[in-house]
Amino acid sequence: MPTTDLDPEELLPLTPAVFHILLALSDGERHGYAIMQEVVESTGGQIKMGPGTLYGTIKRLLAARLVEETDERPDPNLDDERRRYYQLTALGRRVVKAEAERLATLVKLAQGKRLIGKAAHFVGGSHV
Amino acid sequence: MFEPRENRSVERSCWLFQRLLVIYPRVHREEYGAAILQLFRDQCRDAWGRARTRGLIGFWIHAFADLLKTSVLEHLSNLNRNKSMLKYFRPQFTPFPVFFRIFGSVFLLVLLASVIFTFISPETYRSKTEILVKYALAEDTAAAMRLPDHSIIQVQVAAIQSHATLNKVSQALNLPTVWGKKYNGGQPMTESEVESMILSKLEIAPVRNSDIIVISAYSDSPEEAAHLANKVAEAYRQIRGESVTIVDVAVADPRPIRPNKPLNTVLGAMMGVVAGLLVGVTGAGLIAAAKKHRNVSAALNS
Numbered sequence: 001m002p003t004t005d006l007d008p009e010e011l012l013p014l015t016p017a018v019f020h021i022l023l024a025l026s027d028g029e030r031h032g033y034a035i036m037q038e039v040v041e042s043t044g045g046q047i048k049m050g051p052g053t054l055y056g057t058i059k060r061l062l063a064a065r066l067v068e069e070t071d072e073r074p075d076p077n078l079d080d081e082r083r084r085y086y087q088l089t090a091l092g093r094r095v096v097k098a099e100a101e102r103l104a105t106l107v108k109l110a111q112g113k114r115l116i117g118k119a120a121h122f123v124g125g126s127h128v
Numbered sequence: 129m130f131e132p133r134e135n136r137s138v139e140r141s142c143w144l145f146q147r148l149l150v151i152y153p154r155v156h157r158e159e160y161g162a163a164i165l166q167l168f169r170d171q172c173r174d175a176w177g178r179a180r181t182r183g184l185i186g187f188w189i190h191a192f193a194d195l196l197k198t199s200v201l202e203h204l205s206n207l208n209r210n211k212s213m214l215k216y217f218r219p220q221f222t223p224f225p226v227f228f229r230i231f232g233s234v235f236l237l238v239l240l241a242s243v244i245f246t247f248i249s250p251e252t253y254r255s256k257t258e259i260l261v262k263y264a265l266a267e268d269t270a271a272a273m274r275l276p277d278h279s280i281i282q283v284q285v286a287a288i289q290s291h292a293t294l295n296k297v298s299q300a301l302n303l304p305t306v307w308g309k310k311y312n313g314g315q316p317m318t319e320s321e322v323e324s325m326i327l328s329k330l331e332i333a334p335v336r337n338s339d340i341i342v343i344s345a346y347s348d349s350p351e352e353a354a355h356l357a358n359k360v361a362e363a364y365r366q367i368r369g370e371s372v373t374i375v376d377v378a379v380a381d382p383r384p385i386r387p388n389k390p391l392n393t394v395l396g397a398m399m400g401v402v403a404g405l406l407v408g409v410t411g412a413g414l415i416a417a418a419k420k421h422r423n424v425s426a427a428l429n430s
Contacts, residue, residue, distance in 0.1 A: 032163055032167045033166070033167050033170040036171070048190065050191050050194020050195065050198070051164040051165075051167040051191065052199070053197070053198055055163055055164050056156075056160075056202060058160075082162060082163075083163075084163050
């Protein structure tokens with residue numbers, strides 16, 4: 001399936017789990033546990049995914065070709081070789097960017113209606 | 129050797145969780161089971177590090193709920209994927225409409241052919257006359273001594289179809305000329321040709337348990353059929369004299385006996401049903417097989 005022809009808008013909106021996994025991978029490749037830690041840290045512990053949810057979501061992201069598994073290890077001597085690393089595809093990057101822009105538009109809309117202040121902090125679509 | 133309490137608790141949790149992974153679909157378990165267990169182990173250590181046993185229990189509640197929820201989702205996903213694969217191996221059309229289209233076409237075709245054949249076939253008329261044969265005493269005695277009754281009748285039937293009788297008929301009706309114009313391009317027919325043709329137009333049958341013989345004549349003209357039957361009876365009576373009595377004179381019947389239009393139409397419809405069933409079932413099966421072959425090829429090439 002040619003992924004370059006796919007319009008990212010067609011995949012929006014993303015579920016919170018998908019968005020946070022893609023967001024965690026936007027900095028570079030990560031294994032499952034690292035993705036989990038990144039999500040917990042970035043959301044202040046608001047979003048906690050179980051192992052089944054994380055890998056079920058990754059499985060669907062792989063099928064949708066938003067992420068791909070990579071064989072490279074940052075440091076093979078320091079890492080468990082059983083860990084599986086994932087990284088964003090070009091399509092995945094376009095999709096997470098489109099979702100972020102969509103959320104930003106919503107934030108601006110809410111700000112315009114004075115529902116939230118300009119300095120409001122958003123986590124995972126929830127106002128904290 | 130003393131094992132640290134953290135390791136024991138985490139390892140026991142992992143041991144139990146690994147067995148619980150069996151509730152996932154086998155494909156998912158084989159693909160992601162090890163990774164899920166590895167992540168579970170990492171999270172167990174974090175939970176133990178945060179709040180020891182209490183943290184581990186809290187994590188277990190969260191992980192177990194997650195396991196139940198995602199196993200249901202994976203089974204549903206697996207089911208849908210199996211269904212989507214199955215479509216490649218199922219005929220992508222409903223066979224009944226195809227069958228009925230073929231059946232209907234063949235049925236109408238056979239019925240139409242039957243009706244056309246029936247209505248363009250030349251009509252044949254039949255006329256019948258009946259003669260009563262009385263045997264002369266000497267002849268009867270000799271015949272009765274040598275032959276059974278039905279054989280005596282057969283002798284009479286043969287005599288009616290003899291050259292002597294047929295020649296009289298031919299001469300009386302001027303058939304060499306008449307039939308020569310009709311069947312021989314205007315050229316007179318020979319006596320033998322005429323007699324053969326008379327025989328082909330005659331049907332002579334004795335009536336059971338009686339001395340009556342029925343002479344039936346067939347022709348494309350009802351009048352000719354009646355003349356032919358009457359002349360055969362008359363010629364045989366002339367040969368046999370008083371021993372033959374014409375008990376029923378043939379009259380021209382305007383209703384043709386062939387073709388039997390209602391019967392042929394019903395038979396055509398019945399043949400249409402049979403042919404439609406055979407061709408419909410075979411055709412629908414072949415189309416289904418061809419579509420299945422194309423779908424499987426498409427699936428394998430995709």
